[in-house]
Amino acid sequence: MNFLDFEQPIAELEAKIEELRHVGNDKDININEEISRLKKHSDELTRTIFSSLTPWQVSQIARHPQRPYTLDYIEMIFTDFEELHGERNVGDDPAIVSGLGRLDGIPVAIIGQQKGRDTKERLRRNYGMPKPEGYRKALRIMKMAERFGLPVLTFIDTPGAYPGIDAEERGQSEAIARNLLEMSELETPIIATVIGEGGSGGALAIGVADRLLMLQYSTYSVISPEGCASILWKSAERAQDAAEAMGITAKRLKELGLIDDVISEPLGGAHRDMSKMAAVLKEKLKNEMNDLLNSSLPSVVISRQERLRTIGQFKES
Amino acid sequence: MSWFKKILPSRVKTNSSNRRTVPEGLWTKCIACNAVLYRAELERNFEVCPKCDHHIRIDARERLLGFFDEGTAEELSADMKPVDILKFRDNKRYKDRLNTAYKGTGENDALLVMTGRLLQMPVVAAAFEFDFMGGSMGSVVGEKFVRATEAAIEQRAPLVCFSTSGGARMQEALFSLMQMAKTSSALAVLRKNKIPFISVLTDPTMGGVSASLAMLGDINIAEPGALIGFAGPRVIEQTVRETLPEGFQRSEFLLEHGQIDMIVDRREMRSKIHNLFSILTHQATANI
Numbered sequence: 149m150n151f152l153d154f155e156q157p158i159a160e161l162e163a164k165i166e167e168l169r170h171v172g173n174d175k176d177i178n179i180n181e182e183i184s185r186l187k188k189h190s191d192e193l194t195r196t197i198f199s200s201l202t203p204w205q206v207s208q209i210a211r212h213p214q215r216p217y218t219l220d221y222i223e224m225i226f227t228d229f230e231e232l233h234g235e236r237n238v239g240d241d242p243a244i245v246s247g248l249g250r251l252d253g254i255p256v257a258i259i260g261q262q263k264g265r266d267t268k269e270r271l272r273r274n275y276g277m278p279k280p281e282g283y284r285k286a287l288r289i290m291k292m293a294e295r296f297g298l299p300v301l302t303f304i305d306t307p308g309a310y311p312g313i314d315a316e317e318r319g320q321s322e323a324i325a326r327n328l329l330e331m332s333e334l335e336t337p338i339i340a341t342v343i344g345e346g347g348s349g350g351a352l353a354i355g356v357a358d359r360l361l362m363l364q365y366s367t368y369s370v371i372s373p374e375g376c377a378s379i380l381w382k383s384a385e386r387a388q389d390a391a392e393a394m395g396i397t398a399k400r401l402k403e404l405g406l407i408d409d410v411i412s413e414p415l416g417g418a419h420r421d422m423s424k425m426a427a428v429l430k431e432k433l434k435n436e437m438n439d440l441l442n443s444s445l446p447s448v449v450i451s452r453q454e455r456l457r458t459i460g461q462f463k464e465s
Numbered sequence: 466m467s468w469f470k471k472i473l474p475s476r477v478k479t480n481s482s483n484r485r486t487v488p489e490g491l492w493t494k495c496i497a498c499n500a501v502l503y504r505a506e507l508e509r510n511f512e513v514c515p516k517c518d519h520h521i522r523i524d525a526r527e528r529l530l531g532f533f534d535e536g537t538a539e540e541l542s543a544d545m546k547p548v549d550i551l552k553f554r555d556n557k558r559y560k561d562r563l564n565t566a567y568k569g570t571g572e573n574d575a576l577l578v579m580t581g582r583l584l585q586m587p588v589v590a591a592a593f594e595f596d597f598m599g600g601s602m603g604s605v606v607g608e609k610f611v612r613a614t615e616a617a618i619e620q621r622a623p624l625v626c627f628s629t630s631g632g633a634r635m636q637e638a639l640f641s642l643m644q645m646a647k648t649s650s651a652l653a654v655l656r657k658n659k660i661p662f663i664s665v666l667t668d669p670t671m672g673g674v675s676a677s678l679a680m681l682g683d684i685n686i687a688e689p690g691a692l693i694g695f696a697g698p699r700v701i702e703q704t705v706r707e708t709l710p711e712g713f714q715r716s717e718f719l720l721e722h723g724q725i726d727m728i729v730d731r732r733e734m735r736s737k738i739h740n741l742f743s744i745l746t747h748q749a750t751a752n753i
Contacts, residue, residue, distance in 0.1 A: 309676075311696030311704045316714060319724045320695040321675040325649060329681055332650035333657075348633075349645060349676045349695070356646045370633045370642040370673070375700075380555035380635060393553050394638040404550070406639050456650040457611065459643040460604030461550045464542070 149420075152208050154197065158416075161190040194416045201365075204388040206397045207373060209365040210344045211307075214419040216426070217276075218245055218260030218303040221343065224426035225433065226251055226258060232289060238318060241282030243274045243310070244354075246289040251301065252434045254441075257293035259286045259354055260303030263344075276345075277310035280323035283353050287327050290334055299337040299437050302354040307372060309350030324353040331356035332456055337440035337448055339433060341411070342366040342398075343418075358452050359436045360406075362398035363429070364413040368406075369396040406459070495519055511731045520688045520731055522668060524570070525577045525594035528627055532590055532735060533581035541578040542612055547605045551638055559636040566597045574605035575630070578613040580620065584739045586748070589617040592627040593674070600630035602674050603637035607644030610678060611651040614662075618654070623661045623742045628679040632672020645677035652681045661745040663738055666693045666716070666725065684741055685725040686734075687716035693725075 151159035165186045168179055201209070209215070222229050222245070229249035233240040246259040261278060264270035286302075293300045309320055331338060331354075340357035346368030362368060369376075369391075376390035377383060395401065398410040411432050414421035440448055491504050497519035507514070511531055512521040523531075530538055553559040567573065575597040580589050591613045593600040610626070617624040633641040655662055664682030666675070668691035676695050679685075687693060694714040702709055712718050719725045729737045743749075 309695060311700045313701060313705055313707075313709065313713070316694050316696065316701065317722050319680070319722070321693075322680040322724060324676040324695070325645075325678070325680040328646050328649035328677055329653045329656075332646065333653045348642060349673055352642055352645060353676075356650075368639060370638050371635055376555075376635050382556075389555070393551070393555060394635070395551055396638070401639060404639070406643065453650055453654070456643075456647045459647050460608050460640060461548045461637075462545050462605045462608055463548050464545045 150212070150214055152205070152212070154201075154205050154208075155194075155416075158190055158194050158197065161186060161193060165190065191415065198416060202388065203367070203391040203395070203397050203400070204373065206365050207345075207367045207391055209417045210367045212417060212419055213265075215344055216418050216422045217265075218262045218305060218343065220422060221303060221426055221429065222247075222249070222258060222260070224423060225430040226256070227253075229258070233285070235281045235285035235288060237284065238281040241274075241279050241285060242272050243276055243278040243306070244282035244286055246286055248298070251299075251430070251437060254437065255296075255298050256437070257289050257298045257300045258303075259289055259300065260343075261306040261351075261354070263305060274310055276306045277308060278306065278350060278353075279310050279312070279315045280318040280320050283309075283323040283327050286354050287330055290327075290331065290336075290338075294334050294336045297336060299339065299440065300334070301433060301437070302338065302340045302357070304340060304342040304346050304351045304355055304368075305344035305366075306347045306350050307345055308347035309353065324349050327353040328356055332453060333449060335445060335449055337437065337445075338452075339436050339440070341429065341433070342368050342407075343429075347372060356452075356456070358440055358448055359408050361409050361411055361432065361436070362401065362407050363411050363418060363425075364398055365417050366398060367391075367396040368398075368401060369394050496521070511734075513731050518689065518730070520668065520690060522595060522629065523731075524596070525572070525575075525592035525627070528592045529577055529579045529581075529590055532592075532625075532627075533579065533583060533588070534585065538579045538581035541580060541616060542609050543577075544573065545605050545609060546573045547603055547637070549636070550640065551636070553636040553638070555636075562598060562636065570594055570596045572597055574609070575600045575602070575634075576606040576609045578609050578616070580616060580622070583735060583742075586739060586742060587620055587622040588625060588742070589613050589620065589622050590625045590627070593629045595629040595669075598634060598636075599632075600628075600674070601632060601634035601641070602630060602644050602648075602677075603634035603641045604644060606634075607641075607647045610648045614651040614655045614660075617660050617662075618658045621660065623663070623746060624655065625663045625665060625738055626678060626682075627665045627667055628670040628674055629667045630670055630672070630674035630679075632674055642673065645673050648678040649681060652678060656683075661742060663741060665729075665734070665738075667691050669693070671695070671697060680724075683745065684727075686727055686729050686737070687719060687725045688731055688734075689716055689728050691716045693719055 226249035231247040263276035264273040373387040373391035377386040418425040495514040498517035500516035
C-alpha cells in the first residue's frame, strides 16, 4: 500500500501491524489480539483523518497511483465488454478507451479516460491526457450509441486535454467544442462519473450528461490547482490555496448545485477496496440508468438542455 | 471623443468618463512596425496599421459599433453583472479585480451583445472585451452569449461573435467551465433553427473560449496574425520540451491545418460577413 504524506500516522500503524504478523504465532497467543487492537486503532485513525481532508489532500487521493482507473471499473462493473479503437481518421488514442458492453444485462456504450499503472503504460496512455482523435473516437461511439439506443456511460479521469504541438495542429479546441455541442443534444441518456481527476475542458469533453456524479474523493475543476496557483498566485507552490479557493471537491460542488450526487468511497479511498467501490458505483449507475430509461427520451434531452441553459450566477438590475 | 462615439445613439454609449482614454495626443505608434501614426487615421482604418497592416487590439464596443451600420446598434442585457459566488480570493479578491475591470473598461463584464444592421441586413453580434479580465468567460459571458443565440432565433437574424479571450474565468471555477457546455448547447439549438453563426477569432482566442463557442462557427474566420489555440504556447513548450514551430498557433497556421475557413482583414470584415450570410440565408445580392 502506498501512503500519502498526510496518511503517515496510519502508515506507521499499518507497518507495526505488518511487523507483528511476521513475528508470527511463536508463543505469544496475545499477538492476534494485539493485531486486531491495532487494526481497530488504525481504522479509527483513518476515519478521523479522512473526516477532515483539505481539498488539496482530496486532490492527492484523486491522483493516487493505486486509484482504480476506467478499465478497472469496466472489468468490475460491466459484462461482455468489447473495446472499439477506431476514430476512422488519424489514429487510436490510448488515453481514451471506448466500447460496448452490458450493465446489469442492459446494452450500453462506455467511454473513459485511461491512465497507466506503470511508467511504460503511463507513457502509452499519455498520463490520461487525450488528443483530438481521442475525443473524436469518443464522439463516434456516442453517435453510434444514439443510433442503436444505447445509454452512454462515461468515466472522467484526466489531468486535462493534452497540451502538445500535434494536438493543436489537429484541432484540440474544435474536438472538445464539438463534443460539447453534440453531447448536449445526443438522443440517448448520458451518465458521467468523475472517478479521479476532472481536469478542465479535457474532462468536460466527455462530461455533458443527464446525471453528473462524482466519487467522494475525486475532483473537478476549471484548471488544475497548480495551474491556477501559478497564474493567480504566480507560484505553483500555492496549489493548496488554489484548491481551497476553487472548491474542487465533490462535496463542495454538490453544495453549489453543479453535480447531482456524491458516491461514497470505502474508508481510506477507492484504492483501499476496489471491489467494494465498484459494487457501490455499479449499483448507483444501474439506478440512474433505469431511472433515465424510464423517462421518455425527448424529455431526457430537453431536461439536459434546460439544465445547461440555467447554469451560472449573475445579477441584473 | 472618437468619431464613432459622436454618432452613437445615447442608449449604446457607455459612461465615457470611466473609459480608459486613448491619449488625446494626436499621434500614436504601431506596436508592430513602430510607425508613427495619426490617431484619427488609425480609427478610420479600423485600428489596422496603414503601414504594416498589423491588427491592433480593439475594444468590444468600438468593434461592434464599427461593425454595424451607423446608428442601428442596440445593446442587449447591458446591465448584467457578475457575482462572486465563491468569495474567491487569490493575491487579490475577485471583487477587487472586478472593480478594477469596471473602472478600466467601463463595461460590466467581458462580453457585449448588440443587435443591429449590417449593410441593411438584421444581425445579432457579440464581442469579447479583452481588457475585462483577459476576456475571460464566466457566468455573465455565458449567459449573454446564450441570449445572443436566442435573440438570433427570435429575430431570424444570423449571429456573429468576435472572440478574444484567455479562456475560462478561474475566479468562477467550475461555474465558468460549465459555460463552455452552456454556450455550445445554445449553438446546437441555433443550428436546429438553421440560423447561421460566424465565429471571428481575433488575437488572442485561447482555452475554454476556443474550445467551445469560438470553434463552432458554421464558418470560422480569423483576423490576420491572431494567436488561437487550446493550450497556451508556454504550457505547450514546458510540456513537450521543444521549441515551437515558427508561426505556431497563429491564424495562418490554423488555416494551413484546416481549423479555420479563411483569414479576413478587419477592413474587409463587414462586406465579407455580409456576403457569407446573404448566401447562407438565400438572399439576393444587396445593392450596396
